[in-house]
Amino acid sequence: MAATTPVDRLGPGDHACMTFSDPQERLDIITAFVSAGRTRGDKILCFTDTIDDLRSELLERGLEAGPEITIMPSAQLWGGAAAPDAATMVELLARELQRALAEGCTGLRITADMCWAARPQANAEQLLVFESEIGRLFADGQLTAICEYDRESFDPVTLGYAARVHPRTVAATVYHEDRALRICRQHIPPGVRAAGELDDAHAEVLSDALAEAVRLDRDIHLNLNQLRHLDPGAAGVIRRTAADLPAQRRMIVVCSEAVERTLTQVGAANVPALRMLVRHGER
Incomplete structure (x- = not known):
């Protein structure tokens, strides 16, 4: 094998x-x-x-x-x-x-x-x-x-x-995979990619994946383009990770408008280090 x-x-x-x-x-x-x-x-x-x-x-x-x-x-x-x-x-x-x-x-x-x-x-x-x-x-x-x-x-x-x-x-490094959700390492640009439905029960898995990206990458790219649903608890993990980044580092989140709304609800738009690129537009 x-x-x-x-x-x-x-x-x-x-x-x-x-x-x-x-x-x-x-x-x-x-x-x-x-x-x-x-x-x-x-x-x-x-x-x-x-x-x-x-x-x-x-x-x-x-x-x-x-x-x-x-x-x-x-x-x-x-x-x-x-x-x-x-x-x-x-x-x-x-x-x-x-x-x-x-x-x-x-x-x-x-x-x-x-x-x-x-x-x-x-x-x-x-x-x-x-x-x-x-x-x-x-x-x-x-x-x-x-x-x-x-x-x-x-x-x-x-x-x-x-x-x-x-x-x-x-293959990509996979942090979590089941029928509803896949979280894996993204190589270019470096960071994490999540697809499917990300609920509060998987917030810890997301936190671990982002923690590795913080260790490995200067700027963290979070690709949520194929994410259909994001729960507020998981959105909070994204906001906190970006807020805790050292000065001069940032997180770039690519997502749909629906996911962007959830991130905005938990205060992500107020984090200076976090930038959201919304499908068919930019915030």
């Missing part, structure tokens, strides 16, 4: 699998992975079926695609063939690695949406061969990659296989 690793702990030569159902979490992890590669001096290739969406999402998270970052269609992995072929894809990536090194880059960093394997023209065996054969390219520690699997597109058997053949799986 692959070891679960936060994206910021992936190192050169790591080959990781990411299974996701939350598109925002996927984008957060990809952005952190790409940003780390840029800092390291890697050449970066992102294979996706939604080129414009990925480019705009990276930009929204403060990462503008430069000459070292190339975003291209997933089908380009096929090398112009009519259907996916594992040998062709592995050879293409081997050439891209050599090209990156020849250009003076520290290494090559790849994110690949594996959606191509769920298409009608794809032979299921090609995915198995691809994930098996690509492993040899990581031996020298100059290639680092995340293979992305959308849980809505793949069956449990395929997802289980993907987890087994990758030395690592990458």
